Amino acid sequence: MNIGRISDLISNDTCFEMIRENRWPDGTVLCPHCDSENVKKNGHDNVQVECQHYYCKSCKRYFDDLTNTVFAGHHRPLKVWIACLYLMG
Numbered sequence: 001m002n003i004g005r006i007s008d009l010i011s012n013d014t015c016f017e018m019i020r021e022n023r024w025p026d027g028t029v030l031c032p033h034c035d036s037e038n039v040k041k042n043g044h045d046n047v048q049v050e051c052q053h054y055y056c057k058s059c060k061r062y063f064d065d066l067t068n069t070v071f072a073g074h075h076r077p078l079k080v081w082i083a084c085l086y087l088m089g
């Protein structure tokens with residue numbers, strides 16, 4: 001499989017949109033720590049700028065698009081492509 005070729009077809013931005021849609025289908029971002037909707041956007045990742053960061057005002061913790069998913073951890077673009085392929089089924 002040629003990852004480079006796939007990355008030409010789908011942008012990183014699209015990948016993160018897919019991850020967000022899969023995670024929060026109705027568009028309401030829920031805190032992975034306490035399930036609160038009391039969440040505000042908190043800028044983007046320094047390394048992977050498409051990755052949205054959030055701050056939960058209920059439990060005062062930070063998280064991002066990939067927190068508590070199998071794709072969380074290292075900020076490697078390849079992981080995002082794997083995530084995309086997974087979501088595309």
Ligand SMILES: [Zn+2]
Pocket residue numbers: 031032033034035036056057058059060061
């Ligand atoms: Zn919370």
